[in-house]
Amino acid sequence: MDKRRQRYLKHTPSVIFAGATALLVIALTSLPYARADQVATRLAVVPAWSIRWQPARLVNGAPVLFRVKPPTLVKSLNGTWLGHDLSFTFEPSTRTWFALAGISLETKPGTYSLTLTAESEKGMPVLSVKRIRVAAGKYHTIALLIPKKFTEPNAAQLEAINQGKSLKDKAFLQSGAQREWSGGFLPPVNAPVSDVFGTRRTFNAAVQSVHKGLDYAVPAGTPVFAVNSGTVILAHPLFFEGNCVVLDHGQGLLTLYLHLSEITVKEGDHIARGQQIGISGATGRATGAHLHVAVRWQGVYLNPATLFSLHLPRT
Numbered sequence: 001m002d003k004r005r006q007r008y009l010k011h012t013p014s015v016i017f018a019g020a021t022a023l024l025v026i027a028l029t030s031l032p033y034a035r036a037d038q039v040a041t042r043l044a045v046v047p048a049w050s051i052r053w054q055p056a057r058l059v060n061g062a063p064v065l066f067r068v069k070p071p072t073l074v075k076s077l078n079g080t081w082l083g084h085d086l087s088f089t090f091e092p093s094t095r096t097w098f099a100l101a102g103i104s105l106e107t108k109p110g111t112y113s114l115t116l117t118a119e120s121e122k123g124m125p126v127l128s129v130k131r132i133r134v135a136a137g138k139y140h141t142i143a144l145l146i147p148k149k150f151t152e153p154n155a156a157q158l159e160a161i162n163q164g165k166s167l168k169d170k171a172f173l174q175s176g177a178q179r180e181w182s183g184g185f186l187p188p189v190n191a192p193v194s195d196v197f198g199t200r201r202t203f204n205a206a207v208q209s210v211h212k213g214l215d216y217a218v219p220a221g222t223p224v225f226a227v228n229s230g231t232v233i234l235a236h237p238l239f240f241e242g243n244c245v246v247l248d249h250g251q252g253l254l255t256l257y258l259h260l261s262e263i264t265v266k267e268g269d270h271i272a273r274g275q276q277i278g279i280s281g282a283t284g285r286a287t288g289a290h291l292h293v294a295v296r297w298q299g300v301y302l303n304p305a306t307l308f309s310l311h312l313p314r315t
């Protein structure tokens with residue numbers, strides 16, 4: 001190769017770069033203002049994700065329904081929220097994807113990420129992250145007096161407590177991958193609420209716990225109904241809970257019915273929304289006849305009253 005050719009090659013990249021820069025400058029400076037406006041308009045109409053939730057104001061202890069519309073048609077949609085995996089379902093009538101989730105009582109006020117991962121019709125990943133504000137829920141403290149065996153159990157009672165705990169723990173692992181609930185959740189009885197969710201309780205001025213359910217003031221003998229469709233995964237007497245029914249609504253969502261005088265279903269039964277599951281009573285650690293209902297989602301107890309107020313898809 002001769003010297004001229006070598007020199008040409010050595011200078012080629014910078015010559016091309018300088019030439020391209022000059023062309024770009026000419027192109028930009030020759031753009032009329034109208035063109036710049038059109039570029040801005042085109043950017044503004046790029047389809048965005050629509051991400052909404054219910055209730056509008058989120059607090060610790062609340063269940064939440066996420067509704068998502070990705071910018072393009074997608075085959076599947078999954079998410080993560082506060083360390084939990086979410087599996088979204090498509091609702092054809094609204095062309096949105098929905099998932100029921102929650103916020104633990106222990107979650108501090110702050111802003112948290114909802115991370116969404118979809119797969120487009122062409123098999124491409126489509127991602128989005130939404131920052132969502134969680135405020136502090138207002139919960140109060142009350143003092144209760146209960147029999148000593150519930151705060152200072154003897155050896156035999158401890159044995160019964162541990163047995164109950166292991167039965168519950170086993171049941172909690174059985175939640176199915178498929179969603180069984182459909183439509184809104186209904187209160188299990190038609191009665192006034194005697195204690196709300198999230199109340200901090202002191203028992204006999206010593207033991208402290210947080211009330212992780214909702215109490216209804218019902219006399220013993222009142223029929224108790226399933227808040228939504230599900231499968232019975234526990235129907236058994238337990239030390240604290242008394243006669244207890246646990247329904248699995250799928251995807252980690254359970255409802256618990258405590259202190260029943262009678263259980264009218266058995267494990268494995270498929271229950272329809274509004275079907276009777278038992279009769280109210282005062283069994284277990286109860287200060288009197290009442291119904292305690294609890295909502296558990298992926299290991300976290302949520303406010304049942306908020307769940308009953310959500311408008312949920314019937315898909």
Ligand SMILES: [Zn+2]
Pocket residue numbers: 195211213214215291292293
């Ligand atoms: Zn209760």
